[in-house]
Amino acid sequence: MSKFVLDEFLPYQLSVLAAQISREFSALYKSRFGITRPEWRVLAHLSQTESPVSVREIFDRVDMDKSKVSRAASRLESSGHILKSVNPTDRRLVELRLTDKGRAMVAELEPLARQFETEVLKRLGREAGRFRANLNALLGKK
Amino acid sequence: MSKFVLDEFLPYQLSVLAAQISREFSALYKSRFGITRPEWRVLAHLSQTESPVSVREIFDRVDMDKSKVSRAASRLESSGHILKSVNPTDRRLVELRLTDKGRAMVAELEPLARQFETEVLKRLGREAGRFRANLNALLGKK
DNA sequence: ACGGTATCGTTGCAAATGCAATGACGTCAA
């Protein structure tokens, strides 16, 4: 059997690539807005829907531990980017929603995100679409 | 401009996929051999070469902080899987090499790794090769 | 209505992490 080569091991490659790209991008929003990765995720998720969203909903969909989401939300509340309130229908739930300040920040952030993504995909040329499709397949989408 | 959708954001997708797959695989070797992810990386890297390898060499190629490598190596030494020794030519360097016990463990581990990888790639069917090629391109290989 | 069970978000805590500082060693030029 041929030798095992770590550099060609899929889980390893994915790990390295994801870490590199995330580091690069997070350096961007960290320096520009002073937010952390978990905070960015919460913000990005909140920006997608008008209605308030519970902590559970986020950590379900966003692949972060409950506590991570909870703490990120608390920081975002302190910094005035989101509001937390108890859901009156089900008092176990906490509703998160963007403040105007939060919305403004996301509005600045999103173009940067798009641009960053475009730059990355440029490296793949015409293979970009296929790569994304395969990524989605591995993520078990649709 | 169309709405920003986190689920379709490349850095996010890569992060999630890498985390999922790494979690899955690390659960395997953790339950079976009690080693952590950094330890697995060091072992996997050491298994690829006969000659001893310095800490620097590993953290350069393996995308881990120096201290992470150093601590993983110490744990692996305690558990008897590797040996650490001072390089006699350049006494700043620490040579890491597998013990027989370490080699035996890696020998068990590698087939599991291959199999795991195969299972993942199966989900892509005939696209697998292309996906890997694109991954390599993004990693800036060759 | 009541008890048992499940779900939600937060928190405590131990472990892992990243980063800077440190100390040991090498290199090189004068």
Add this chain to the structure above:
DNA sequence: TTGACGTCATTGCATTTGCAACGATACCGT
């Protein structure tokens, strides 16, 4: 040879992380 500078691995420390435990609330069968 010396001294300034660079490199290596480890360690200290503050922060982050994951996990379990907890209190509060909701749900469900009886």
